[in-house]
Amino acid sequence: MTDTIGITALIPPELIYACGHRPLDVNNVVPESSLSPRSKLCAWTALWRELILTGSLDIDSLVVVAGGDCHNALVDGQKVALSGLPTHYFFYPFDTNLRYLYSQLESLEGFLGGIKDQEMFKYICGLKKKGLALEKQRVNDNARASDVFSALICFSDMQSNPYEFENLIDNIPHTEVEYSSRIALIGVPPIYPDFHKVAEEFGLHIVYDELPYEFIRLGGNDLQGLAKSYKNYSFAGPINNRINFINNELQKRRVDGVIHYTQFACHHTLEDEIFRDYLDYPFLTVQGDLPGPTPEQLKLRLEAFSEMLEIMA
Amino acid sequence: MNIGLDVGSTTAKIVLLDNNEVIRSKVVSSHNWKELLDTGMDEYNIVSTGYFRKKVPHNAAITEITAASLGVRYHIPDAQVIVDIGGQDTKVIDxxxxxFMINDKCSAxxxxxxxxxxxxxxxxVESLGRLHSRTQRSAQINNTCGVFAISEMISQLVAGYTMEEVIHGIHEAFxxxxxxxxxxxxxxxxxxxxVLNTGIVDAMEIILGSTVVIPPNPQIVNALGAALYKNKSIPFKNTDILEQNPR
Incomplete structure (x- = not known):
């Protein structure tokens, strides 16, 4: 029987598909939500928790990323577990330990009932190659960042249907992009669904989305392969590894400036000072809270950043 | 002639600039911004800024951050940090x-x-500075929330502080x-x-420990910056930023 498995952060979707189930990234429905969550710190976790507890999200079980994500997710995941939904806790190793991650993947495989379709590993790998090609397209100014982002952000679960998803990514239009500055967007993804479009209106071409890029660059064809790749999931490891990785990507993509999106009450906000010290680029920090259209105050910041970069150039 | 039009949340300002010299300026309430535009003013010459910059006639619209940078550099070429205290937000431009940073989530x-x-x-509101100068004693006011600060003001009045001392405390909290x-x-x-409120300026000087400089007509600096925009001045320090951050 195919179950829908909710995931709270990056869990190898190829493993869930190979076990005969479909993943549903519970974060991907948050930006369109109009719920007002009670007992809220970070809106991302509070909203997926509320959506699950109110039955608005139809999932059969939940995999909580409890190590390598945040304590908000861990607590909200337990609230969901207390409601009776089968819940599994997955821990990324902070020290990139291969054996530890392999054991976590084994345990997850057990929770999912074991691998049933080995071929799904290869199929998902093929999709991720298409994702990387899309990424190259926007870096080479041949695709709008808003179109590419809307596809890449869904690589965490392939919209629970990889075959239909493949059709969607095959139809991302090739468009020659005009812009004034090339931007890297680091941190958690913005909770505002129109953020990339708004940035485009101000001439900012986002050529790097930190977290969605993790979704397409990591993969594997068996548990060992997954462990070798996902141990490098930059969000879960030491920040100096992440800084080195980001710096390398920024150079490759020839960015003019960095936007750090932070979420209200998210511990990643504390990383802002570190990034400002170690990423040698013009730097803008923005913060969001509840989902909805990008607020005017945030638009002002983007516009001013765009003006500043243009004048500096 | 270049015209800078700054229509902010509370007031609207205009600056007319000819050969880099200010020949006229005026301030009205935001809702009366039309009073600033004389017949015969060519929209082609107007650069707008402020909250309503895209809602008023303009040839180009620039953010208050760029406008402030240009306007301040006109008076103080070696300016380091600008603090633009507006009606609804405060912007710090380094x-x-x-x-730059903008405070707009809290009114404090x-x-x-x-x-x-x-x-x-x-x-x-214009009398706050005068009342501030009447005392050196401050009633301590919580500095985290503007709305809760009002209830704290009341508590301090109940505790026996004078209105002047409470105002002194408000300026320090600010x-x-x-x-x-x-x-x-x-x-x-x-x-x-x-910054026309001298109480704020006094409190800022003491708390920052830096030299506080106020350019002439601080209220119209952004309108001046907008007027200067056509001259394509460079407001930001155009150097290799790679040299500035630690490794």
Missing amino acids: LLNNR GTGAFLELAAHYFNIP AHRIAQMIPPVEQVVLIGGT
Whole structure:
């Protein structure tokens, strides 16, 4: 029987598909939500928790990323577990330990009932190659960042249907992009669904989305392969590894400036000072809270950043 | 002639610039911005800024951050950090590092906070500076929330502090709130209508420990910057930023 498995952060979707189930990234429905969550710190976790507890999200079980994500997710995941939904806790190793991650993947495989379709590993790998090609397209100014982002952000679960998803990514239009500055967007993804479009209106071409890029660059064809790749999931490891990785990507993509999106009450906000010290680029920090259209105050910041970069150039 | 039109949340300002000299300026309330435009003014010459910059006639519209940078550099070419205290938000522009911060989630460091306080005392907001100077003693006011600060003001009045001492405390709370956004530098330039309040300026000088400079007509600096925009001045320090950050 195919179950829908909710995931709270990056869990190898190829493993869930190979076990005969479909993943549903519970974060991907948050930006369109109009719920007002009670007992809220970070809106991302509070909203997926509320959506699950109110039955608005139809999932059969939940995999909580409890190590390598945040304590908000861990607590909200337990609230969901207390409601009776089968819940599994997955821990990324902070020290990139291969054996530890392999054991976590084994345990997850057990929770999912074991691998049933080995071929799904290869199929998902093929999709991720298409994702990387899309990424190259926007870096080479041949695709709008808003179109590419809307596809890449869904690589965490392939919209629970990889075959239909493949059709969607095959139809991302090739468009020659005009812009004034090339931007890297680091941190958690913005909770505002129109953020990339708004940035485009101000001439900012986002050529790097930190977290969605993790979704397409990591993969594997068996548990060992997954462990070798996902141990490098930059969000879960030491920040100096992440800084080195980001710096390398920024150079490759020839960015003019960095936007750090932070979420209200998210511990990643504390990383802002570190990034400002170690990423040698013009730097803008923005913060969001509840989902909805990008607020005017945030638009002002983007516009001013765009003006500043243009004048500096 | 270049025209800078700054229509902000509270007031609207215009500056007419000819050969880099200010030949006229005027301030009215935001809702009366049309009074600033004479017949015969060519929209082609207008650069707008402020909250309503895209809602008023303009040839180009620029953000208050760029406008403030240009306007301040006109008077103070070596300006380091600008603090623009507006009616609804406060902007800190670090010209040395090409960075800016905007406080708009909380009213405690904006003109709106002072209006709230003046409204409570039933006095004009313009009189706050004068009342501040009547005392050196401060009633301590919580500096984290503008709305809760009003209930704290009441508590301090009940505790026996005078209105002047409470106003002194309000200005210090205001300055503390803004100081959190300001990098440590030798000199800070204050602009915006709120800096006409001498109580704020005094409190900022003490709390920052930096030299506080106020350009002539601080309320019209952004309109001046907008007028200068056509001259394509460079407001930000155009250097290799790679040299500035630690490794």
